[in-house]
Amino acid sequence: MRILEMKVTPCAITDPPLRSAFGLHAPYALRSIIELVTDNGLVGLSETHGGTAVLHDLELARPLVIGMDPAHLTSLEVALDGRQAGKPGSGSLPGGYLEQSRLTLPTLIFGAIEVACLDLLGQYAGLPLCDLLGGRYRDEVPFSAYLFYKHAGLGGSDGFAGESQAAKHRNDFLVRQALSAGELVDQALEMCARHGFQSLKLKGGVLSPEEEVRTILALREAFGPQTPLRIDPNGYWSVETAIKYGRQLEGVLEYFEDPVSGKANMGQVAREVNIPLATNMCCTSFPEIPETLQTGAVQIILSDHHIWGGLHNSVKLAKICQTWNLGLSMHSNTHFGISLLAMTHLAAAIPNLTYACDTHYPWQVEEVIEGGKLEFSGGSLKVPDQPGLGAKLDQAALAQLHENYLRCGITRRDDVLEMQKIEPGWKLRFW
Amino acid sequence: MRILEMKVTPCAITDPPLRSAFGLHAPYALRSIIELVTDNGLVGLSETHGGTAVLHDLELARPLVIGMDPAHLTSLEVALDGRQAGKPGSGSLPGGYLEQSRLTLPTLIFGAIEVACLDLLGQYAGLPLCDLLGGRYRDEVPFSAYLFYKHAGLGGSDGFAGESQAAKHRNDFLVRQALSAGELVDQALEMCARHGFQSLKLKGGVLSPEEEVRTILALREAFGPQTPLRIDPNGYWSVETAIKYGRQLEGVLEYFEDPVSGKANMGQVAREVNIPLATNMCCTSFPEIPETLQTGAVQIILSDHHIWGGLHNSVKLAKICQTWNLGLSMHSNTHFGISLLAMTHLAAAIPNLTYACDTHYPWQVEEVIEGGKLEFSGGSLKVPDQPGLGAKLDQAALAQLHENYLRCGITRRDDVLEMQKIEPGWKLRFW
Numbered sequence: 001m002r003i004l005e006m007k008v009t010p011c012a013i014t015d016p017p018l019r020s021a022f023g024l025h026a027p028y029a030l031r032s033i034i035e036l037v038t039d040n041g042l043v044g045l046s047e048t049h050g051g052t053a054v055l056h057d058l059e060l061a062r063p064l065v066i067g068m069d070p071a072h073l074t075s076l077e078v079a080l081d082g083r084q085a086g087k088p089g090s091g092s093l094p095g096g097y098l099e100q101s102r103l104t105l106p107t108l109i110f111g112a113i114e115v116a117c118l119d120l121l122g123q124y125a126g127l128p129l130c131d132l133l134g135g136r137y138r139d140e141v142p143f144s145a146y147l148f149y150k151h152a153g154l155g156g157s158d159g160f161a162g163e164s165q166a167a168k169h170r171n172d173f174l175v176r177q178a179l180s181a182g183e184l185v186d187q188a189l190e191m192c193a194r195h196g197f198q199s200l201k202l203k204g205g206v207l208s209p210e211e212e213v214r215t216i217l218a219l220r221e222a223f224g225p226q227t228p229l230r231i232d233p234n235g236y237w238s239v240e241t242a243i244k245y246g247r248q249l250e251g252v253l254e255y256f257e258d259p260v261s262g263k264a265n266m267g268q269v270a271r272e273v274n275i276p277l278a279t280n281m282c283c284t285s286f287p288e289i290p291e292t293l294q295t296g297a298v299q300i301i302l303s304d305h306h307i308w309g310g311l312h313n314s315v316k317l318a319k320i321c322q323t324w325n326l327g328l329s330m331h332s333n334t335h336f337g338i339s340l341l342a343m344t345h346l347a348a349a350i351p352n353l354t355y356a357c358d359t360h361y362p363w364q365v366e367e368v369i370e371g372g373k374l375e376f377s378g379g380s381l382k383v384p385d386q387p388g389l390g391a392k393l394d395q396a397a398l399a400q401l402h403e404n405y406l407r408c409g410i411t412r413r414d415d416v417l418e419m420q421k422i423e424p425g426w427k428l429r430f431w
Numbered sequence: 432m433r434i435l436e437m438k439v440t441p442c443a444i445t446d447p448p449l450r451s452a453f454g455l456h457a458p459y460a461l462r463s464i465i466e467l468v469t470d471n472g473l474v475g476l477s478e479t480h481g482g483t484a485v486l487h488d489l490e491l492a493r494p495l496v497i498g499m500d501p502a503h504l505t506s507l508e509v510a511l512d513g514r515q516a517g518k519p520g521s522g523s524l525p526g527g528y529l530e531q532s533r534l535t536l537p538t539l540i541f542g543a544i545e546v547a548c549l550d551l552l553g554q555y556a557g558l559p560l561c562d563l564l565g566g567r568y569r570d571e572v573p574f575s576a577y578l579f580y581k582h583a584g585l586g587g588s589d590g591f592a593g594e595s596q597a598a599k600h601r602n603d604f605l606v607r608q609a610l611s612a613g614e615l616v617d618q619a620l621e622m623c624a625r626h627g628f629q630s631l632k633l634k635g636g637v638l639s640p641e642e643e644v645r646t647i648l649a650l651r652e653a654f655g656p657q658t659p660l661r662i663d664p665n666g667y668w669s670v671e672t673a674i675k676y677g678r679q680l681e682g683v684l685e686y687f688e689d690p691v692s693g694k695a696n697m698g699q700v701a702r703e704v705n706i707p708l709a710t711n712m713c714c715t716s717f718p719e720i721p722e723t724l725q726t727g728a729v730q731i732i733l734s735d736h737h738i739w740g741g742l743h744n745s746v747k748l749a750k751i752c753q754t755w756n757l758g759l760s761m762h763s764n765t766h767f768g769i770s771l772l773a774m775t776h777l778a779a780a781i782p783n784l785t786y787a788c789d790t791h792y793p794w795q796v797e798e799v800i801e802g803g804k805l806e807f808s809g810g811s812l813k814v815p816d817q818p819g820l821g822a823k824l825d826q827a828a829l830a831q832l833h834e835n836y837l838r839c840g841i842t843r844r845d846d847v848l849e850m851q852k853i854e855p856g857w858k859l860r861f862w
Contacts, residue, residue: 071562125556
């Protein structure tokens with residue numbers, strides 16, 4: 001089997017005005033949809049981050065992808081990672097490729113192409129993708145409710161998809177403002193009623209730590225102690241703040257996600273606060289793991305196959321977590337069903353997935369796969385039985401989402417800029 | 432696809448009187464051949480260690496294997512490992528299975544079954560096994576010449592396969608004595624002339640360290656500095672001996688394999704001798720890795736898919752080695768072509784295989800796969816293109832090798848006992 005064609009379609013998906021320490025989500029989030037077409041007529045799907053940097057790197061990778069056997073992933077990984085150039089086995093590259101074409105994001109690009117190749121392999125083999133990763137360990141994968149402080153509105157823009165969608169969702173948590181503890185509880189109750197999530201994650205670092213602790217305690221009050229709670233200030237709390245407010249949340253939080261920035265700071269908080277610390281920020285690559293373990297910075301890794309170099313590498317990360325007794329869960333950015341299915345297959349194959357996965361999925365109303373939005377049941381997604389990922393592209397939806405991209409004018413994520421549009425002079429701040 | 436049948440055939444393979452620190456190889460080495468037959472008529476092959484303990488554990492595993500989907504390996508691994516019993520996903524086990532049937536060797540048994548399942552999956556998918564492990568990175572896999580001090584003879588016994596085979600090999604390195612530096616050099620020259628190996632490993636801990644160092648220096652003299660050399664005293668040198676003679680071999684050895692026993696002792700030698708230390712003894716499981724890294728005991732892991740829980744786990748071990756900048760190669764016991772092919776597929780998929788693999792294969796004259804012995808070219812084995820492992824059982828050979836097993840009376844390896852037969856009162860000793 002050989003890859004004949006690689007289609008990359010930049011898309012923009014309507015995204016509500018969600019807040020984080022970084023600022024405000026723009027009306028659209030960018031994603032890149034990848035289709036790999038083989039000489040035997042199969043189409044493998046993947047999605048990854050959007051924006052010009054990613055699109056540029058995908059073009060740099062194209063000469064290696066066209067003509068490759070989708071099974072030969074290790075060779076592609078080594079070839080994309082210029083550090084390993086010249087080692088045995090990289091001899092089949094187009095002449096001078098590595099010297100000319102160093103990628104900015106080799107791990108992310110490899111991960112994006114790997115998922116599409118594994119979709120192809122699964123289809124070719126007649127095996128669901130999880131069965132290429134060591135095999136299905138669970139039949140459904142639990143996700144958590146991802147709660148955001150937000151402004152009123154669904155995102156999108158006048159005349160774009162957003163407006164018609166917003167009309168449908170006018171009284172919905174998707175549209176309503178949530179900038180206080182009470183509004184957040186309403187958001188959580190509604191999201192859980194709709195999707196059945198059994199655990200709650202609050203994106204923090206937005207309001208004052210006092211208000212965010214108040215929100216967590218209000219969620220505890222509303223949902224009771226059987227519902228695990230998490231908060232994620234995205235590294236924008238100071239060590240002092242994290243210790244002070246972390247201690248108030250001992251016995252309340254399931255885990256404390258990136259309260260502070262950097263391994264040394266995380267290690268300090270870990271020693272002072274009796275809650276496991278989780279990260280998708282202070283350790284996001286294999287070379288960082290040894291120092292992360294040495295500093296005791298983290299007790300739980302929030303993996304992300306987009307960031308960690310694909311699904312096989314995420315399975316390897318899971319083995320490292322098991323070996324060093326780290327907990328494991330999954331991080332999420334705004335995404336379509338393609339990534340949700342990839343996450344689901346991965347989670348299905350990992351025995352030591354110790355926490356429900358994050359997902360932004362409930363915040364999106366558009367979908368790029370046939371059949372529309374995937375549905376959670378009891379907060380979980382069923383692992384597909386079909387070969388590969390188990391999804392096909394809806395080409396009409398893809399065209400619309402690409403049209404969104406062309407019209408919205410956004411080429412890279414800039415949450416600070418968006419925030420300044422509604423609050424001039426707004427700046428990133430450490431609480 | 433479901434597994435309907437699991438055939439386990441104990442075999443005894445003619446093995447020459449090879450010496451190690453443990454004593455003497457018996458006239459036969461024991462192996463267990465596993466055939467898994469599926470409802471769609473495929474047969475998956477594997478081989479692992481022999482002897483009654485392994486056979487007993489394979490029988491304990493049988494109720495989990497029969498009826499399983501060979502793709503669902505993670506579930507089998509968790510189920511065989513009683514430590515993980517009761518976690519989500521192990522609910523499908525036969526009632527009370529784990530309480531009744533705790534395995535002595537869960538990781539070894541899982542590895543044995545995993546290889547046969549991956550052979551099945553590869554055949555089912557139409558993919559060579561390496562392409563289920565991340566994909567072929569190299570087309571041929573280098574092996575090293577595994578040199579042994581030995582007594583005269585080919586192994587086997589009167590009336591068994593050994594005798595007729597010995598006649599064919601009378602003047603061969605397989606039969607000749609090698610108990611001095613000069614005889615070892617002759618063995619090495621002949622083995623390399625026949626198979627083309629480009630690096631040499633001497634099994635040590637047999638003669639005095641002075642004589643073994645003399646042998647290494649004679650090999651260096653005969654082969655020149657371009658041929659990497661290794662010595663493996665199997666942990667039977669004292670720390671003092673290892674430091675003293677290790678220093679004499681600085682600049683001569685490619686690596687120093689298990690000179691001493693235990694992580695603390697290895698760490699001490701590592702600090703005193705400027706040669707990378709390799710092991711297949713002081714770190715043989717994932718839970719040991721953190722302490723191994725902390726003690727600085729080892730710079731190179733000699734992996735072994737039989738020991739480390741199969742091929743997927745060996746790929747994960749390779750990622751750990753890459754992450755912590757450890758070298759990686761492969762350990763070998765006496766084996767047939769089935770294990771040689773499994774090792775070859777594994778090595779093909781691992782970019783960071785930094786040294787030629789060990790193999791006992793040149794020391795065996797019998798084979799259990801169709802087509803007879805696999806052939807090295809330039810010391811390397813070509814990675815098969817056929818689906819799965821790329822081998823079928825020769826049922827007549829299997830019957831003969833099982834007959835060997837029934838007649839030889841050996842039920843477990845005991846090199847001390849064998850040594851005492853030719854040297855009464857011989858005991859294990861630390862040099």
